[in-house]
Amino acid sequence: MSACEFESLEKSLESHLPEVELSEVKRILFGKDTQKLDLPACAVSAAAEHDFELKGYRFEAAQEQLRPPRRIRVGLIQNHVVLPTDAPILDQVNAMHSRIGEMVEVAAMCGVNIVCFQETWTMPFAFCTREKEPWTEFAESAEEGNTTRFCQELAKKYNMVVVSPILEREGLHSTLWNTAVVISNSGNVLGKSRKNHIPRIGDFNESTYYMEGDTGHTVFQTQFGNIAVNICYGRHHPLNWFMYSMNGAEIIFNPSATVGALSEPMWSIEARNAAIANHCFTCAINRVGTEHFKSEFTSGDGKKAHHDFGHFYGSSYVAAPDGSRTPGLSRTRDGLLVVELDLNLNRQISDKWSFKMTGRYSEYAEEFTKAVRHDFKPNIVKE
Numbered sequence: 001m002s003a004c005e006f007e008s009l010e011k012s013l014e015s016h017l018p019e020v021e022l023s024e025v026k027r028i029l030f031g032k033d034t035q036k037l038d039l040p041a042c043a044v045s046a047a048a049e050h051d052f053e054l055k056g057y058r059f060e061a062a063q064e065q066l067r068p069p070r071r072i073r074v075g076l077i078q079n080h081v082v083l084p085t086d087a088p089i090l091d092q093v094n095a096m097h098s099r100i101g102e103m104v105e106v107a108a109m110c111g112v113n114i115v116c117f118q119e120t121w122t123m124p125f126a127f128c129t130r131e132k133e134p135w136t137e138f139a140e141s142a143e144e145g146n147t148t149r150f151c152q153e154l155a156k157k158y159n160m161v162v163v164s165p166i167l168e169r170e171g172l173h174s175t176l177w178n179t180a181v182v183i184s185n186s187g188n189v190l191g192k193s194r195k196n197h198i199p200r201i202g203d204f205n206e207s208t209y210y211m212e213g214d215t216g217h218t219v220f221q222t223q224f225g226n227i228a229v230n231i232c233y234g235r236h237h238p239l240n241w242f243m244y245s246m247n248g249a250e251i252i253f254n255p256s257a258t259v260g261a262l263s264e265p266m267w268s269i270e271a272r273n274a275a276i277a278n279h280c281f282t283c284a285i286n287r288v289g290t291e292h293f294k295s296e297f298t299s300g301d302g303k304k305a306h307h308d309f310g311h312f313y314g315s316s317y318v319a320a321p322d323g324s325r326t327p328g329l330s331r332t333r334d335g336l337l338v339v340e341l342d343l344n345l346n347r348q349i350s351d352k353w354s355f356k357m358t359g360r361y362s363e364y365a366e367e368f369t370k371a372v373r374h375d376f377k378p379n380i381v382k383e
């Protein structure tokens with residue numbers, strides 16, 4: 001069986017483990033069981049008709065005496081590119097718009113309040129090629145581009161916050177960025193969050209295309225909670241998650257594009273650990289499929305030139321501050337994951353574990369200040 005055909009870890013455990021053992025294995029691997037959400041029949045049949053996986057789960061929080069529950073629903077969308085990567089740019093973008101449009105319609109049927117798409121969702125992940133043309137032509141204005149206009153219509157129509165990660169071209173100096181545009185459920189552009197760590201690994205040649213983001217660790221206050229966007233490679237940096245949380249993020253989205261051979265063993269750990277450490281919810285979204293490029297490229301490792309990046313393994317999931325997580329979406333299919341969460345859980349877990357309260361921030365800050373100086377001497381006691 002090739003890695004690409006392997007459907008999911010959860011399916012494999014379910015089909016091979018005896019029931020009693022399965023529940024213990026799941027408890028240890030995934031934390032407290034997440035209940036399945038009942039999704040409307042019209043959504044289930046629309047997902048089947050449009051050939052994508054639809055899954056729904058719920059995280060519970062305790063009922064409090066003074067605060068009403070703050071239950072909201074997030075939708076995570078993972079998908080293949082629709083057209084071949086050498087189709088005309090506009091056709092590719094339009095095909096992605098119509099695919100995402102049909103998936104968001106199903107999200108609306110499921111009562112989703114905030115939807116997030118995968119990293120640079122309107123285009124193939126062409127940064128492996130190191131060619132500028134035609135890929136830079138996918139870049140659009142975050143405020144005025146066609147994709148933002150399209151998402152504004154979705155946001156208004158479905159009363160949904162839309163997180164739309166695109167390749168951004170900033171007008172004034174034509175600077176390119178990897179940017180998540182956050183559109184309020186009113187349809188207004190609330191702001192944008194630019195990818196602030198650029199990978200320098202394998203075929204992720206992204207520094208050739210766009211700059212390290214300059215939007216800091218912005219948090220967006222929406223009707224459905226305070227949200228932030230930590231784009232892809234930023235998930236390897238615990239301090240990156242931490243800073244969004246310091247600014248008050250209750251849910252941090254991590255739209256990504258990553259391949260199995262490189263990061264799959266880390267995938268299920270990093271966003272989940274961030275949810276635990278920062279008393280918040282995290283939403284990890286990865287694209288799916290293998291994208292073929294017309295021109296061959298090498299990986300600078302002495303191996304033969306090739307036409308694809310490898311398999312993007314999907315497996316999008318949501319993690320909660322109590323360490324539990326939903327099962328992942330498929331490794332091979334387009335999918336929509338609908339998750340209901342009660343934001344009250346964040347403070348409840350903070351009161352229980354108190355990581356934020358017990359963190360020694362001023363002490364770390366002092367030591368950091370020293371550690372970044374040229375004359376820094378590590379604090380090591382030697383015999």
Ligand SMILES: NC(=O)NCCC(=O)O
Binds near residue numbers: 233259262
């Ligand atoms: N898109 C992106 O930043 N990928 C880098 C590889 C990874 O973080 O797994």
